Structure formats: C-alpha cells, structure tokens
Amino acid sequence: MASSNWSGRKVTGARATLAHQLPLPCYRCGITIPSAAECKAQGISWDVDHIQAQAHDGSHNLSNLTVSHSACNRRHGGKLGNARKAQAKAVRAVESERTHKFWNVAALKSFFDAGLRTLVPAPSFFVSALPHGGN
Numbered sequence: 001m002a003s004s005n006w007s008g009r010k011v012t013g014a015r016a017t018l019a020h021q022l023p024l025p026c027y028r029c030g031i032t033i034p035s036a037a038e039c040k041a042q043g044i045s046w047d048v049d050h051i052q053a054q055a056h057d058g059s060h061n062l063s064n065l066t067v068s069h070s071a072c073n074r075r076h077g078g079k080l081g082n083a084r085k086a087q088a089k090a091v092r093a094v095e096s097e098r099t100h101k102f103w104n105v106a107a108l109k110s111f112f113d114a115g116l117r118t119l120v121p122a123p124s125f126f127v128s129a130l131p132h133g134g135n
Contacts, residue, residue, distance in 0.1 A: 010060055017062060022035045027072075028069065029068075047070050049066050053080060055084070
C-alpha cells in the first residue's frame with residue numbers, strides 16, 4: 001500500500017507544479033479549472049487529486065497527480081470512504097452470524113435432548129433453559 005504521508009511539502013510542491021499548468025479540466029467533473037489567478041479572483045478552490053487513489057495503492061508521483069475542484073474531490077473521497085465502511089460492516093455482520101451460529105441455543109438444546117447430556121453434565125444455566133428442565 002502507498003504511504004499515507006501526503007501532507008506538507010509534498011502537497012505544496014505538487015500544487016505549485018500543477019498551478020503552473022492551469023487551466024486544466026477537473027479530473028472528476030471535466031469542467032475547466034482556470035488559472036491560479038482567475039481561481040483566486042473568482043473564489044474557485046481546487047485540490048491536487050490522485051488519479052489512482054491512495055487507498056488503491058496510488059503513488060504521490062506527479063504522473064499520478066492531477067487537479068480537481070475541492071467539492072468534486074471531497075465528494076469522490078466520501079464515496080470511497082463510504083464504500084470501505086460498508087465493506088467493513090458486511091464483514092462484521094458475517095463474523096457476527098458465525099458467532100451466533102456457533103452459540104445457537106436451539107442447537108445446544110437439541111444436543112442435550114439427544115441424550116448426550118448424560119455423557120457430560122450440562123451447566124445449570126443450560127439445563128434451566130431446556131424445555132424439560134434437564135430431566
């Protein structure tokens with residue numbers, strides 16, 4: 001995975017290099033971002049954007065950097081972040097279901113009802129949960 005240390009001099013240097021190349025189209029929406037002076041006069045904010053996202057092993061090399069409107073960049077980053085959160089939530093749900101199936105009370109009851117309770121004494125809290133009270 002690429003280094004997440006994307007701050008300070010790296011950003012400042014990349015921004016200065018790309019500012020000299022403006023006007024350029026926004027990488028996200030395609031609308032032209034005017035020169036740095038025009039952006040300042042019009043109140044347009046722009047960011048240095050990664051073509052291949054850092055989260056997907058994108059590098060900080062100039063060949064992987066471009067410009068995008070700040071709003072476009074934030075919107076895209078939000079989608080990526082939300083997708084990662086959804087994936088993590090799905091993994092947690094599967095793990096939770098596995099745990100639930102492992103400790104399935106109905107399965108434990110059927111285990112004890114099958115007559116196997118005589119092999120190993122059941123803990124009292126399991127016995128009290130059985131429909132026949134452990135008898």
